[in-house]
Structures are given as C-alpha cells and as structure tokens.
C-alpha cells in the first residue's frame with residue numbers, strides 16, 4: 055500500500071479539536087484562512103505521496119556515503135530535496151520578509167508529519183534548516199539575517215545544529231569546542247562534533263552549521279556556552295558560497311536505520327564563524343532551535359506511525375491466512391489483527407492531536423505573547439516529543455507483527471519504519487530527559503499550566519456526559535487522578551520526581567489522548583472517530599492508572615540495587 059496523506063484527519067483536528075480558528079483569528083496568522091490551509095495540505099500531501107514516499111527505500115538500500123571528504127546522498131534525494139525546496143516547504147513557517155510563507159506552526163507541523171511518514175531520513179534535512187531559520191530570526195544580527203535567511207528559506211543553503219561532542223551528549227554543558235575572537239567581528243571555531251545530522255550533502259550550495267562553543271575564559275557549564283554560525287563555504291562579496299571554510303566531515307556513522315540521513319563527525323579547525331546572540335547566551339539561542347526541533351521530532355514519530363499503520367493495513371487487507379468469519383477472507387478478519395490495527399490507529403491519532411495542540415499553543419504565543427499560552431506550549435513540548443516518538447516506535451513495531459514473518463524480512467519495508475524511527479526517542483533530548491523536564495522545569499509554576507489543562511479537559515468531559523456518559527466519566531476521572539498525582543509530584547523532591555517522570559509523562563499523554571478522542575467522538579457521532587474513540591477510551595486510556603501508581607512509587611525501588619549488586 056502506498057502512502058496516502060491523511061489530510062482529512064488534519065482538517066478534522068484543526069476544525070473541531072485543537073482550534074486552529076483561534077490562531078487564524080489573530081492578525082499574525084490571518085492569512086492562513088481555511089481555503090489556504092486546505093490548499094497547502096492538499097499540495098504538500100501530493101508532494102509527499104508522489105515524490106517523497108518513493109525515495110524511502112532508496113535511502114535504506116543505498117545509504118549516504120563519504121567520498122573524498124564529500125557526502126554523496128542516496129539516489130533521488132537531490133531531486134526530492136529540490137522539489138521540497140521549490141514548493142517553499144523549507145520556509146513554510148519562516149518570516150515572509152525573508153521569503154518565507156509565514157504559516158502557523160500548526161499547519162507546518164502537519165506538513166512535516168506527512169513528509170516524515172513519506173521518507174524520514176530526507177525530511178530531517180528541511181527540519182534542521184527550519185530550526186536554524188527560527189534561531190536566526192530570533193537571535194541573529196540584521197546583517198546575518200539579510201545574508202543567510204533568504205538562502206536558507208529558499209532551500210538553496212541548508213542548516214544543521216552542532217551540540218554533541220563525545221563527552222557531551224545529554225550533558226551539553228560539558229562541551230569543550232572553542233571559539234577565539236579574530237578581532238574583526240569573526241571567531242575561529244575549533245573542536246569536534248559528533249552525530250551531526252545532514253552535516254553535509256551534495257545538493258545545496260552551502261551548509262550552515264550552528265555550533266555551540268566556548269570563548270576563552272568562559273565559565274564552566276552551560277553559562278559559558280555561545281552560539282556560532284559557521285558556514286561550510288564562506289560567503290563572497292556577492293553573498294554567494296565562496297571559498298571553503300576550515301571544517302570537514304571526518305566520517306559518517308553506520309546506523310541501525312535512517313540510512314539516507316548522513317550522520318557526520320565534524321572537525322572544526324579554526325573555522326570562521328559569527329556569534330549569534332550574546333556571549334554566554336548560546337544555550338538560550340539554541341533552545342529556540344531545540345524547542346522547534348522537539349515538536350518536529352515528536353511529529354516525526356507520529357508520521358512514521360502513520361506510515362507504518364498504512365503499510366500494515368495494506369498487508370492485512372491482502373494476506374490470506376486461516377479460516378475467518380469475516381467478509382474479506384484476509385487476516386484483517388482476525389480479532390488480534392483488528393486489535394493491533396485499532397491500537398495503531400488510535401495511538402497515532404492521539405499523538406497527532408497532542409502535537410497539534412502543542413503547535414497551536416506555540417502559534418498563540420507568537421501571535422499574542424500571552425504568558426499563559428507560553429506556559430502551555432512549554433508544558434506540552436516534552437509530552438509531544440516523548441509520546442509522539444514512543445508511539446512511533448510502538449506502532450512501527452506492531453506493524454512488523456501484523457506482517458508476521460514478512461515483517462522480519464526487509465523486502466516488505468515494515469522493518470525499515472521501526473529501524474528509522476528508533477532514534478527519535480534518543481535525539482533532541484532523550485525521552486527520559488523530556489520527562490525530567492516535564493516534572494521539574496515545567497512544574498516550576500506550581501502546576502498552574504497543567505491545572506488549566508485539567509480544568510479544560512474536565513469541563514469538556516462534563517459537557518460530553520449527556521451524549522457519552524460512560525466515556526465522559528472515564529476521561530473525567532482520568533484527568534482528576536492526573537491532577538492529584540501532579541499535586542503530589544510537585545510536593546516531592548527532584549530525586550523522587552525523576553524516578554516517576556517517565557510514567558508520569560505517559561499518563562499525561564494518555565489523558566490528553568482521552569480528551570482528544572472524546573471530543574472527536576462528539577464531532578463525529580456514529581462515525582469512525584467515535585468508534586476509534588471507544589476503543590481508545592476503553593482499552594488504552596485505563597493504562598493511566600498503573601502509570602500513575604508507578605509515578606508515585608518513589609525513588610527507593612529504582613535505587614534499591616547498588617551498582618555492585620547489578621554487576622554481581
């Protein structure tokens with residue numbers, strides 16, 4: 055089964071669940087009318103179905119390689135990237151002043167999700183550029199903006215983010231790359247960065263690296279980190295890519311998946327760079343990029359889940375095995391295959407709804423600067439990232455199961471989804487780190503932002519009681535238990551919170567999913583949304599109970615064994 059863009063689902067979620075209307079009612083996003091949005095989704099959907107999806111296997115079978123220091127990309131990727139860039143999709147959310155479309159993040163997220171479903175390894179290239187564009191829009195000088203933004207937005211040049219070093223992974227503050235002032239407004243950047251996605255390619259005229267490094271004498275930890283823009287080729291007097299900068303790709307990682315995306319070890323040897331933002335303000339500036347990327351990576355998980363679901367559904371509708379009482383005579387008639395397909399569909403939809411809720415909060419923050427929207431966006435970002443990517447993994451894995459033995463055989467393509475999506479729970483801050491962020495930094499408001507969400511879920515559930523009393527009660531109760539656990543969590547020290555953080559985040563997502571499904575049922579009574587909502591609320595939502603019990607179990611059990619006892 056070939057990929058089919060789920061445009062109707064996005065439209066339904068925009069119109070009935072996440073409230074895109076409130077975004078487009080603002081001056082900032084007034085141009086994204088329903089007609090425009092619908093045309094965008096249709097156009098992007100066609101590109102993903104016809105141009106991007108056919109590249110998915112190419113990347114897996116013919117990985118990117120390093121030839122004489124130059125990255126050679128997988129067959130068809132250059133043409134695919136060109137089509138993405140020419141469609142304006144790299145600069146979808148970017149400022150129109152520099153050539154962007156200025157679209158809401160909500161619409162951008164839907165397009166990015168479709169592209170991830172079609173070909174995750176290629177989609178990572180524009181996603182990296184989008185993050186860089188946003189970071190430069192917020193933090194760069196006018197001169198840098200004028201020179202770089204139009205080229206990044208048009209896709210002529212591409213962007214990367216360089217945080218990780220061998221000794222500095224999750225602990226970014228441990229990085230040691232250096233930047234010395236050249237005295238002419240530029241810096242000499244030196245050091246090694248590892249795992250740099252799309253660190254080079256053979257289809258853009260330039261590759262612009264945003265590099266975190268320390269200036270001489272800078273304080274230890276994150277406070278001493280600054281951000282530098284370091285292009286592969288230095289711009290000439292006309293602003294075109296000129297002579298090569300002092301940096302190179304040393305090697306590419308051999309990975310379990312995502313083969314089409316070159317993951318580079320980069321060496322900077324006094325490369326010329328320009329500081330972006332204030333000295334010592336590197337992490338703040340990079341966070342602009344990382345927050346965008348976190349939602350984007352959550353969307354990658356949702357996209358792959360959708361791709362894997364469609365793939366498994368196609369197989370289930372075709373494969374004949376065993377006697378069935380159903381009408382098709384294929385494995386889709388078996389109860390367990392139905393269970394898997396329903397789970398895949400219901401989970402993907404919940405994760406998509408959460409990602410779009412988060413995107414709406416980001417758009418409302420951009421449009422109104424209202425601190426309540428800002429706190430909501432901040433709270434939802436780690437949930438969208440971690441739940442979206444967990445679901446991507448679980449659904450892709452279930453997709454293999456639906457295929458039976460053929461799922462384990464590479465030629466069906468089912469395994470590729472699982473291999474490709476695996477990294478999404480790791481990069482952009484592991485999901486464990488996302489959960490810690492949720493229970494610590496995102497609860498520094500005393501649970502206010504979370505409380506507002508519970509109020510909203512509970513009043514919506516109250517209103518749904520007349521139509522769906524049982525489902526409404528289940529969602530209401532789930533929200534109330536989550537509220538109680540949140541209050542308990544806030545009263546604990548960080549060690550206890552961290553021990554329960556991962557189950558807490560998942561329980562939060564479960565409840566948000568219940569809310570999204572319940573509202574969807576209300577807006578599609580008797581239709582497919584109601585049927586899927588019943589499945590989710592009866593079979594998947596109850597997991598929140600055991601998750602909340604785990605969240606409140608304290609830190610003793612997890613630390614009970616000493617490292618010696620583990621090793622014994």
Ligand SMILES: Cc1cc2nc3c(=O)[nH]c(=O)nc-3n(C[C@H](O)[C@H](O)[C@H](O)COP(=O)(O)OP(=O)(O)OC[C@H]3O[C@@H](n4cnc5c(N)ncnc54)[C@H](O)[C@@H]3O)c2cc1C
Pocket residue numbers: 214215216217218222223224225248249250251252309312317477480481482483484485486487490
């Ligand atoms: C394919 C791929 C692409 C990537 N692309 C990029 C890129 O473009 N740019 C870039 O800069 N980086 C990139 N990365 C790096 C990625 O962001 C890191 O791998 C990730 O942040 C984790 O760091 P680490 O691998 O050093 O793991 P570690 O930090 O060593 O973590 C190992 C384990 O310990 C846990 N852990 C670590 N610290 C803590 C803590 N304080 N509390 C609780 N648990 C903790 C982690 O959750 C994890 O389970 C990429 C990685 C991969 C694999």
